[in-house]
Amino acid sequence: GNSVTQMEGPVTLSEEAFLTINCTYTATGYPSLFWYVQYPGEGLQLLLKATKADDKGSNKGFEATYRKETTSFHLEKGSVQVSDSAVYFCALSDRSGYKLTFGKGTLLTVNP
Amino acid sequence: DTAVSQTPKYLVTQMGNDKSIKCEQNLGHDTMYWYKQDSKKFLKIMFSYNNKELIINETVPNRFSPKSPDKAHLNLHINSLELGDSAVYFCASSQDIQSNEQYFGPGTRLTVT
Numbered sequence: 001g002n003s004v005t006q007m008e009g010p011v012t013l014s015e016e017a018f019l020t021i022n023c024t025y026t027a028t029g030y031p032s033l034f035w036y037v038q039y040p041g042e043g044l045q046l047l048l049k050a051t052k053a054d055d056k057g058s059n060k061g062f063e064a065t066y067r068k069e070t071t072s073f074h075l076e077k078g079s080v081q082v083s084d085s086a087v088y089f090c091a092l093s094d095r096s097g098y099k100l101t102f103g104k105g106t107l108l109t110v111n112p
Numbered sequence: 113d114t115a116v117s118q119t120p121k122y123l124v125t126q127m128g129n130d131k132s133i134k135c136e137q138n139l140g141h142d143t144m145y146w147y148k149q150d151s152k153k154f155l156k157i158m159f160s161y162n163n164k165e166l167i168i169n170e171t172v173p174n175r176f177s178p179k180s181p182d183k184a185h186l187n188l189h190i191n192s193l194e195l196g197d198s199a200v201y202f203c204a205s206s207q208d209i210q211s212n213e214q215y216f217g218p219g220t221r222l223t224v225t
Contacts, residue, residue, distance in 0.1 A: 032212050043202055043216035087153055093212040105153040
């Protein structure tokens, strides 16, 4: 079956530091890949997505590139802010499109 | 104005009780979902409805029964609540069965004592 593995947290950074959160996946075929973000006390929000190999998703300074050869979709941001503190979830959807499989989430805390 | 709303936001109840959580979306979407998030933040799909028809029913105890009275609503009824049911339950919706962009509600934190 499909699965998503992302780096264990928590991750604690200082403001303006570089962020990488690793995500790898196992799936048949060509899944679509996503990063969702959950701010404290809120539901999940779609941060970015990529639907095919070598696509780069980007939003709010975050980027992730769909790497089929390494089955990875690592999240990066060049300079984090305190407001980026949240839980980040990597996810994939299979060919059906509507069923999402999530990773376990990575808690990011950014200190001033 | 909230796209996907859930009520209640918090629910504290005793073991053995029956409770319901309601979800409404005003996005005009055809497909709705229920997810369970455990204490370690792990998120797992429970059910999905498309145009009021059940399309995903994961391995969930039959004490959990979803009901979709119309496309804009998906409610979750839980019978004989157990301690292990304590979690945050999220409702979500997507445009249709082909769409993989899901919009989440704010969650309902259920605590069973």
